[in-house]
Amino acid sequence: MYYVGIDVGGTGVKAGVVDESGRIIAKATIKTAVEKGADAVMEDMAEVAGQAVEKAGLTMEEIEAIGIGIPGVLDPATGIVPFCTNLGWHQVPVIERMHELTGRPIYVDNDATVAALAESVAGVSAGVKNSVFLTLGTGVGGGIVIDGKVYSGTHGVASELGHHITHMGGEKCTCGNRGCWERYASATALIRMGKEAAAAHPESALAKFTDLTAKDVVDSAKAGDETALAVFDQYTEELALGMVNIINFLDPEIIAIGGGVSAAGEFLLEPIRQKLKKYVFYKDLPYSEIKLATMGNDAGIVGAAMLGRKDA
Amino acid sequence: MYYVGIDVGGTGVKAGVVDESGRIIAKATIKTAVEKGADAVMEDMAEVAGQAVEKAGLTMEEIEAIGIGIPGVLDPATGIVPFCTNLGWHQVPVIERMHELTGRPIYVDNDATVAALAESVAGVSAGVKNSVFLTLGTGVGGGIVIDGKVYSGTHGVASELGHHITHMGGEKCTCGNRGCWERYASATALIRMGKEAAAAHPESALAKFTDLTAKDVVDSAKAGDETALAVFDQYTEELALGMVNIINFLDPEIIAIGGGVSAAGEFLLEPIRQKLKKYVFYKDLPYSEIKLATMGNDAGIVGAAMLGRKDA
Numbered sequence: 001m002y003y004v005g006i007d008v009g010g011t012g013v014k015a016g017v018v019d020e021s022g023r024i025i026a027k028a029t030i031k032t033a034v035e036k037g038a039d040a041v042m043e044d045m046a047e048v049a050g051q052a053v054e055k056a057g058l059t060m061e062e063i064e065a066i067g068i069g070i071p072g073v074l075d076p077a078t079g080i081v082p083f084c085t086n087l088g089w090h091q092v093p094v095i096e097r098m099h100e101l102t103g104r105p106i107y108v109d110n111d112a113t114v115a116a117l118a119e120s121v122a123g124v125s126a127g128v129k130n131s132v133f134l135t136l137g138t139g140v141g142g143g144i145v146i147d148g149k150v151y152s153g154t155h156g157v158a159s160e161l162g163h164h165i166t167h168m169g170g171e172k173c174t175c176g177n178r179g180c181w182e183r184y185a186s187a188t189a190l191i192r193m194g195k196e197a198a199a200a201h202p203e204s205a206l207a208k209f210t211d212l213t214a215k216d217v218v219d220s221a222k223a224g225d226e227t228a229l230a231v232f233d234q235y236t237e238e239l240a241l242g243m244v245n246i247i248n249f250l251d252p253e254i255i256a257i258g259g260g261v262s263a264a265g266e267f268l269l270e271p272i273r274q275k276l277k278k279y280v281f282y283k284d285l286p287y288s289e290i291k292l293a294t295m296g297n298d299a300g301i302v303g304a305a306m307l308g309r310k311d312a
Numbered sequence: 313m314y315y316v317g318i319d320v321g322g323t324g325v326k327a328g329v330v331d332e333s334g335r336i337i338a339k340a341t342i343k344t345a346v347e348k349g350a351d352a353v354m355e356d357m358a359e360v361a362g363q364a365v366e367k368a369g370l371t372m373e374e375i376e377a378i379g380i381g382i383p384g385v386l387d388p389a390t391g392i393v394p395f396c397t398n399l400g401w402h403q404v405p406v407i408e409r410m411h412e413l414t415g416r417p418i419y420v421d422n423d424a425t426v427a428a429l430a431e432s433v434a435g436v437s438a439g440v441k442n443s444v445f446l447t448l449g450t451g452v453g454g455g456i457v458i459d460g461k462v463y464s465g466t467h468g469v470a471s472e473l474g475h476h477i478t479h480m481g482g483e484k485c486t487c488g489n490r491g492c493w494e495r496y497a498s499a500t501a502l503i504r505m506g507k508e509a510a511a512a513h514p515e516s517a518l519a520k521f522t523d524l525t526a527k528d529v530v531d532s533a534k535a536g537d538e539t540a541l542a543v544f545d546q547y548t549e550e551l552a553l554g555m556v557n558i559i560n561f562l563d564p565e566i567i568a569i570g571g572g573v574s575a576a577g578e579f580l581l582e583p584i585r586q587k588l589k590k591y592v593f594y595k596d597l598p599y600s601e602i603k604l605a606t607m608g609n610d611a612g613i614v615g616a617a618m619l620g621r622k623d624a
Contacts, residue, residue, distance in 0.1 A: 073594055082596060130466050144561075146458060153563020154442050155598050160560040163593050165553050168479050168496075175593050177556070184480075241477050244489070248472040249456075249561050251465025281475050281487050282385055284394060286467050 002058060003308045004049045004066040004104070007111070007300025010034065010086040013041070015048040016298075017056040017063070018305035022122025024298060026055035038092040046101035065105040065308025068094060069114035069300050075156040076109050107307035109150060111300060113159060115258060115293070116143020117150045118303030123295040125254045132252045133293060134161065135259035136239075139174075140182035144250065150307070162186065166242055181245075184238035187214040187260045193231045201227040218264045236268065240275035247288050248281055258293030265292060314370060315620045316361045316378040316416070319423070319612025322346065322398040325353070327361040328610075329368040329375070330617035334434025336610060338367035350404040358413035377417040377620025380406060381426035381612050387468040388421050419619035421462060423612060425471060427570060427605070428455020429462045430615030435607040437566045444564045445605060446473065447571035448551075451486075452494035456562065462619070474498065478554055493557075496550035499526040499572045505543045513539040530576045548580065552587035559600050560593055570605030577604060 002025065007014040013032050017025040028051035030044050045068070053060055072084030079095025095106045109117075116125075116133035125131035129148055135141040142161025144151040152158055162182035163175050170179030183189055194217040198206035204227030205220040206212060217235075220228035243255055261268065269290050280287045295302060314337065319326040325344050329337040340363035342356050357380070365372055384396030391407025407418045421429075428437075428445035437443035441460055447453040454473025456463040464470055474494035475487050482491030495501055506529040510518035516539030517532040518524060529547075532540035555567055573580065581602050592599045607614060 073597070075597075082594070146463070151458070151562075154565040154600070155563055157559070157594050157597060157599065158561065158563035160593050164476075164557040164560045166477055166480050168550070168553055177553075177591055238480070241480055241489075245476040245557075247469070248476045249470065250463075251467055251470035253466040279489055281472050282394070282469050285385070285387075285469060287469070288466070 001064045002056070002062060003305035004052060004063050005301040005303065005305030006045050006049055006066065006068045007114075007304055008032065008041070008045065008068060008070055008087065009300075010071065013045055013048055014301055015045070015052040016301035016305065017052050017058065018302055020309070022118065022302045022306060024301060026052050027301065028052040028055060032087070034088055038087070038089045039097070041087065042094070042097050042101060046098065049102060060102060060104065063104055065107060066098065066102055067107045067109075067114070067304035067307030068098065069111040069304040070094065070108055071111045073157060074108055074110060076107070076152050077156065079106065079108050081108075105308065109152060109304075109307055112141030113143040113150050113152060114303035114307065115141075115295070115299040116145050116159075116256075116303070117306050118295045118299040119256045119258075119293050120145040120148065121306045121309075122302055123299070124256045124291045124293055128253045130250065130252045131254045131256060132161070132246050132250060133256045133258065136185065136257065136261035137187050137259040139188070140186050141259070161242075161246065164242070164245060166238070166245065181238070181242045185235070185242055189238070190214045190217050190231070190235050190261060193217075193235060194228070197227045197231045204228065206231070214261055215263065218261075218267065222267055233271065236271040237275060240272045240279060243272065243276060243288070243290065244279045244281075247276075252288050255288050255290050256293045257290065258295075258299065262292055313376045314368070314374060315617035316364060316375050317613040317615065317617030317619075318357050318361055318378065318380045319426075319616055320344065320353070320357065320380060320382055320399065321612075322383065325357055325360055326613055327357070327364040328613035328617065329364050329370065330614055332621070334430065334614045334618060336613060338364050339613065340364040340367060344399070346400055350399070350401045351409070353399065354406070354409050354413060358410065361414060372414060372416060375416055377419060378410065378414055379419040379421075379426070379616035379619030380410065381423040381616040382406065382420055383423045385469060386420055386422060388419070388464050389468065391418065391420050393420075417620065421464060421616075421619055424453030425455040425462050425464060426615035426619065427453075427607070427611040428457050428471075428568075428615070429618050430607045430611040431568045431570075431605050432457040432460065433618045433621075434614055435611070436568045436603045436605055440565045442562065442564045443566045443568060444473070444558050444562060445568045445570065448497065448569065448573035449499050449571040451500070452498045453571070473554075473558065476554070476557060478550070478557065493550070493554045497547070497554055501550070502526045502529050502543070502547050502573060505529075505547060506540070509539045509543045516540065518543070526573055527575065530573075530579065534579055545583065548583040549587060552584045552591060555584065555588060555600070555602065556591045556593075559588075564600050567600050567602050568605045569602065570607075570611065574604055
């Protein structure tokens with residue numbers, strides 16, 4: 001059986017035909033015409049899905065279902081996107097409209113949840129019942145897989161792991177609260193911490209960058225710069241303690257890490273593992289493994305497609 | 313069909329025969345002979361289960377399964393309790409031994425999880441797919457029900473909600489970490505905050521108690537004492553923000569509150585609901601209802617019994 005996955009981003013729409021096992025057969029992409037509004041973008045989504053199906057040598061009738069990953073909040077049951085800042089959408093009935101345009105069963109979920117499903121079907125968490133996926137980028141996105149299925153909660157708003165509060169009264173967050181984990185554990189946070197440290201330590205390698213990136217902080221730490229190492233140590237501390245919270249809530253078998261900061265690889269994971277050893281509640285019992293996500297840019301297409309698999 | 317539930321506490325062992333719907337048919341209790349060790353306590357557990365079955369006018373062969381709630385960590389799959397401070401147990405094979413003693417299929421889980429199941433089968437969360445149960449006592453215990461089943465995680469250590477960190481670097485916790493939610497949201501925390509406020513405000517009603525209890529703080533706040541009201545306001549703030557974390561992780565339909573502090577009733581719940589309105593991530597979408605648990609002291613027996621129900 002074949003499925004189509006559509007990954008809708010602020011700059012591009014990617015569609016792919018995916019088989020039962022999560023392998024991509026054919027792909028097509030188009031720029032996201034955000035300025036033309038939701039209806040035009042959905043017509044493009046249907047168009048690019050059709051192109052991918054044609055490239056795969058199939059017809060739309062041979063597609064079991066179409067899954068869509070949206071960069072925002074939505075109710076997977078009704079398929080209505082109440083708002084999506086990146087796309088400028090408001091109260092958009094995605095399932096209804098995309099079904100009209102394609103004639104196929106439509107499934108939607110948010111992009112982090114979709115990526116979690118991709119890792120769970122064909123990536124680092126393949127075959128694992130309970131897993132959590134984290135994406136460390138501008139913010140911290142989270143996806144939860146329980147019993148092999150994506151868990152979206154009662155009202156579709158679960159797994160907002162970046163907005164769980166680890167520092168009550170701390171840094172102001174975009175969500176209106178203070179002290180959300182993503183203020184301390186995102187790439188944005190790593191950059192902020194790096195800039196603060198650079199200002200305090202003009203002798204540091206960090207002070208030489210005019211527009212410091214998360215990669216600059218990581219590279220400077222790898223090169224042994226003391227200030228960068230201290231910043232990175234604090235950053236992995238924040239990450240590790242948030243992961244303790246994930247373990248104390250959900251006790252997943254694997255916590256998979258993706259997103260920009262995950263490019264640091266084992267240099268990122270090893271200190272987290274060392275810290276978790278100290279911080280987990282039950283020190284004599286096994287606990288979650290921390291691994292790098294492996295699906296990369298394909299996660300959006302594959303995960304969206306797998307939303308249509310009956311057992312996912 | 314009939315089930316036996318056994319609620320093992322540090323002072324007493326309670327057993328009850330429970331029907332399919334979570335109704336208790338007969339009960340029996342015995343003091344917990346902690347000093348005699350795990351084997352003696354398990355013999356007493358089998359004994360008191362037998363007494364309850366006899367009172368119900370049944371024989372052990374008519375009992376579908378026996379469920380046991382343990383006040384500590386354990387692996388529900390193997391039934392081994394690695395350690396339980398309250399009972400002084402270490403590496404106790406509860407399923408194996410209790411099966412030898414009773415001949416019935418045995419299920420075990422920790423007491424907060426068992427209480428969550430009781431509320432989900434026959435209490436405030438009856439008929440609800442996803443719910444969280446919190447017990448506000450000496451610590452903060454948590455139980456998670458997903459899709460009508462208790463969720464214990466991959467290694468049996470999920471739902472340690474009291475030990476999720478809300479104040480990184482904050483108050484030292486019994487678990488070795490700092491800033492765990494239960495340091496701010498338990499009855500113990502309410503007492504600590506009350507004592508600190510009493511010392512700072514000798515004019516307060518709180519300063520009149522020689523051995524301040526959580527109930528004293530609640531009663532003084534209800535009576536309008538300004539210091540007590542400020543303490544209670546801070547306490548409900550801590551509770552509400554931890555519940556925001558529960559919502560951002562799990563988006564349950566209901567968060568049910570039990571334990572000593574829940575005796576404050578609507579006086580506790582109303583400020584939490586007001587604060588949640590401000591703090592939830594998606595302010596235009598529906599979110600968890602906050603309700604009082606209704607099973608009281610029977611939660612342990614009923615929830616343990618329901619562990620044996622095939623669909624629970």
